[in-house]
Amino acid sequence: MKKFIVPVLSAVVLTAASCGGANNSSSADSVKVEKTDTAAVAAVTASATDNVLTDAEKAEGWQLLFNGTSKDGWHGYKGKTTETWLVENGILHCVGSDTDKSDKRADLTSDKAFENFELDADWKLAAKGNSGILYLVTEEFDAPYLSGPEYQIIDDNNFPEKLEDWQKTGANYAMNPPLVAASNPIGEWNHTKITVNKGHVEHWLNGQKTAEYTINSPEWKRSKETGKWKDAAGYGKASKGMIALQDHGSEIWFKNVKIKELK
Numbered sequence: 001m002k003k004f005i006v007p008v009l010s011a012v013v014l015t016a017a018s019c020g021g022a023n024n025s026s027s028a029d030s031v032k033v034e035k036t037d038t039a040a041v042a043a044v045t046a047s048a049t050d051n052v053l054t055d056a057e058k059a060e061g062w063q064l065l066f067n068g069t070s071k072d073g074w075h076g077y078k079g080k081t082t083e084t085w086l087v088e089n090g091i092l093h094c095v096g097s098d099t100d101k102s103d104k105r106a107d108l109t110s111d112k113a114f115e116n117f118e119l120d121a122d123w124k125l126a127a128k129g130n131s132g133i134l135y136l137v138t139e140e141f142d143a144p145y146l147s148g149p150e151y152q153i154i155d156d157n158n159f160p161e162k163l164e165d166w167q168k169t170g171a172n173y174a175m176n177p178p179l180v181a182a183s184n185p186i187g188e189w190n191h192t193k194i195t196v197n198k199g200h201v202e203h204w205l206n207g208q209k210t211a212e213y214t215i216n217s218p219e220w221k222r223s224k225e226t227g228k229w230k231d232a233a234g235y236g237k238a239s240k241g242m243i244a245l246q247d248h249g250s251e252i253w254f255k256n257v258k259i260k261e262l263k
Helices: 055-060 218-226
Strands: 062-064 074-076 085-088 091-094 108-114 117-125 130-137 150-154 190-197 200-205 208-214 241-245 252-261
Touching (some): 117 130, 117 150, 130 190, 150 190, 208 218, 241 252
Antiparallel strands (some): 062 252, 074 108, 091 252, 108 241, 117 190
């Protein structure tokens, strides 16, 4: 979740794309990001089997989006710097910030766009953290969330502001609250799966389905027209787009980020 600025052509100021507040376009994102005590987080190091495709996965069409050694295949959204994203010990690490200067950082965005796919990723979030995985992202807007839906990642239990259900981990952010609470405790790895297939989307977390929806269905249109994205004309419009890992000022670690395109 991240606060955002409306593109120049829009006359409406939208609310923050994440953090506390009611599900409308009048609340502001004023959350300050606290520096993480990294000593309190278990050592984050990839194993020999991380970021590696098996022969079976290769045969099934899986491809790595993160190779475990570099940020090859990724760029900062709209060319912004990616200096807050480091590759350490086989892990993709967003280092966070003492203050939430979101305009000076960038969501890490895949070079390649995808239409129908299954995306897998393992992630670990710092205490009080806030992040997300966006998909079907395009770059004609000021921020990824103005086009792409977001798989929400947040510290459900310790976030410093009250969370609405649609802000909790596994949600289709600001659209569909999670069906179940399935995240592991802070400091442990979680496994996410996102499936997009001809407009039908599923979110999975640690083997449990947390969201399911169909873009442009009557229910989806009703949620968009009455919620946070009602004035975001490009939200959910793209049938093909990039993957974006959100830098919201919090520390988060990723590994085993891979994708399989669906026919």
